[in-house]
Amino acid sequence: MTTDPLTTKEPKEPEAGAEPEAGAAPASGARQVLRRLAARKSALAAAAVLGLLVLLAVAAPLLAALEGQDPNTYHDTLVDSARGGVPFGDFGGISAEHWLGVEPGTGRDLFVRLIYGARVSLLVALGATLVQVLIGVGVGMAAALGNRFVDSALSHLTDVMVAMPMLVFAIALMAVVPPGFPRPVLLVIAIGLLAWGGMARLVRAQTLGLMKLDFVSAARLTGGSTWRVARRELLPSLAAPVITYAAVLLPTNIVLEASMSFLGVGVKPPTPSWGHMLSSATTWFRADPMYVVLPALMLFVTTLAFTVLGDGVRTALDPREASRLRVGRNRRKARTSSAGGAA
Numbered sequence: 001m002t003t004d005p006l007t008t009k010e011p012k013e014p015e016a017g018a019e020p021e022a023g024a025a026p027a028s029g030a031r032q033v034l035r036r037l038a039a040r041k042s043a044l045a046a047a048a049v050l051g052l053l054v055l056l057a058v059a060a061p062l063l064a065a066l067e068g069q070d071p072n073t074y075h076d077t078l079v080d081s082a083r084g085g086v087p088f089g090d091f092g093g094i095s096a097e098h099w100l101g102v103e104p105g106t107g108r109d110l111f112v113r114l115i116y117g118a119r120v121s122l123l124v125a126l127g128a129t130l131v132q133v134l135i136g137v138g139v140g141m142a143a144a145l146g147n148r149f150v151d152s153a154l155s156h157l158t159d160v161m162v163a164m165p166m167l168v169f170a171i172a173l174m175a176v177v178p179p180g181f182p183r184p185v186l187l188v189i190a191i192g193l194l195a196w197g198g199m200a201r202l203v204r205a206q207t208l209g210l211m212k213l214d215f216v217s218a219a220r221l222t223g224g225s226t227w228r229v230a231r232r233e234l235l236p237s238l239a240a241p242v243i244t245y246a247a248v249l250l251p252t253n254i255v256l257e258a259s260m261s262f263l264g265v266g267v268k269p270p271t272p273s274w275g276h277m278l279s280s281a282t283t284w285f286r287a288d289p290m291y292v293v294l295p296a297l298m299l300f301v302t303t304l305a306f307t308v309l310g311d312g313v314r315t316a317l318d319p320r321e322a323s324r325l326r327v328g329r330n331r332r333k334a335r336t337s338s339a340g341g342a343a
Contacts, residue, residue, distance in 0.1 A: 036316035043312025046305040053302060057118040064112045067099060071116045072270045075107030083287070092290035103277075104284045104291055114298060117272040121302070124187045125253040129246050131192025136199025137242060141234065143200070144207035145226055155204070161197035167259065169194055174265040183267045191256055199245060206241050210234055240317035247310030251303040258299055274299050 037043050056063065064070060078093055079085045085105035087093030092101030092110065100111040143154035170190040177186055210216055210233075219229045260266035261275025269276060277295040285292045 033316045037312055040312045040315065042308050043316075046308035046312065049301060049305040050309065053118055053305075054122065056115045057122055060112070060115040060119060063115060064109075067109065067111060068097065069109035069112045071108065071112045071272050073108060075102060075109075078102050078107040079105060086284075086287045092288050094290075100294060101288075101290055104288045110291070110294060113272040113277065114274075114294060117274045117277060117295070118298065118302075120184055120267055120271065120273050121254050121257055121275075121299075124184055124191070124257040125250050127185075127188035128191035128195070128253045128256075129249045131188060132196040132199050132249055133242060133246050135192070135196040137203050137238070139196070140200040140203025141207050141230055141238075143204045144211065145230060154200075158197045158200045158204075161194070162201065164194065164197075166191075166194045167256070170256075170260060171263065171265045174260065179268070183271070187257055187260065187266055190260075191253055195249075195253075195256075199242070199249070202241060202245055203238060206238055207234055210237050244310065244314040244317055247306065247313050250310070251306035254299070254303055254306070 078098070079087050079102065087102045087104055087107070089095065089101075092104075094101045098109050098111065100109075100114065102108060103110055103113065139154055139158060143151045143158070146154070173190050173194075174183075174186060216229065216233050219233045224232075257266060258273070258275030258278065261273040262279040264279065266275055267273040274295045278292070278299075281292040281295065
């Protein structure tokens with residue numbers, strides 16, 4: 001069999017960052033999302049920061065042993081009792097033995113307490129977000145797939161949860177629970193059970209929109225049960241908006257945990273927590289600014305990294321959003337250049 005050289009085309013290498021041609025085998029959805037996410041330098045930088053933070057939290061015992069310190073060991077000789085407990089030395093007592101200085105009044109190592117505090121903040125935020133996603137997806141899909149009575153009842157319940165002053169109820173819940181109950185677990189339960197309303201609203205709206213599409217209608221016409229349609233057709237399509245909203249919930253939950261610890265109803269001492277450190281630092285911000293700056297900086301960087309990564313994930317899962325942003329920027333540039341030319 002011969003091949004006509006006029007009709008034979010040499011395969012072309014795809015350009016970097018270009019989408020595959022229509023005839024080519026498309027990459028899987030996960031690979032496409034990862035490729036789009038890798039193209040955003042800000043998202044990569046945020047992921048690197050979060051990866052480093054997670055590594056510090058996981059390796060906290062090893063780093064504490066490397067420094068030779070413990071998060072709860074007092075060092076009375078490192079603070080000046082005549083000045084109310086201000087650490088000796090510059091920048092909060094930074095030295096070869098204490099890499100970020102010591103805590104005023106107690107002399108506890110600040111570096112070790114910061115990395116142990118990262119454990120609490122990240123675990124509470126991740127656990128609470130998981131609870132919010134599970135409850136929100138369940139309630140939202142049940143409202144969208146149920147009859148009119150179920151939809152009305154669950155929608156009103158969701159409205160109540162959204163309008164509820166979550167922080168006030170969480171503080172009340174934390175105050176009445178016995179002191180022996182693990183506070184990080186209680187924080188996960190309190191935040192997760194009281195802040196799932198936004199996720200439920202999102203899932204309900206997305207599910208109602210998906211129910212009007214052809215592939216869902218075809219699945220229902222073939223005799224598939226409601227659970228089968230939800231599991232095989234709706235849940236995969238809901239992955240993108242749910243993941244995007246969960247990425248927004250993570251920094252919010254970190255701030256909530258810090259706020260509750262700041263108010264004294266979160267993690268109890270001597271367990272390290274960024275919020276509790278900020279609470280006790282309010283009396284030392286003049287005498288020892290480093291004690292205020294370091295936990296506040298850790299909280300700010302973590303929240304910013306989660307926010308930037310969440311924005312990158314949203315754009316990677318919905319590339320049309322990035323296209324709309326580029327079109328809007330190009331139009332503004334065109335109007336600006338035309339206005340400048342007219343002047």
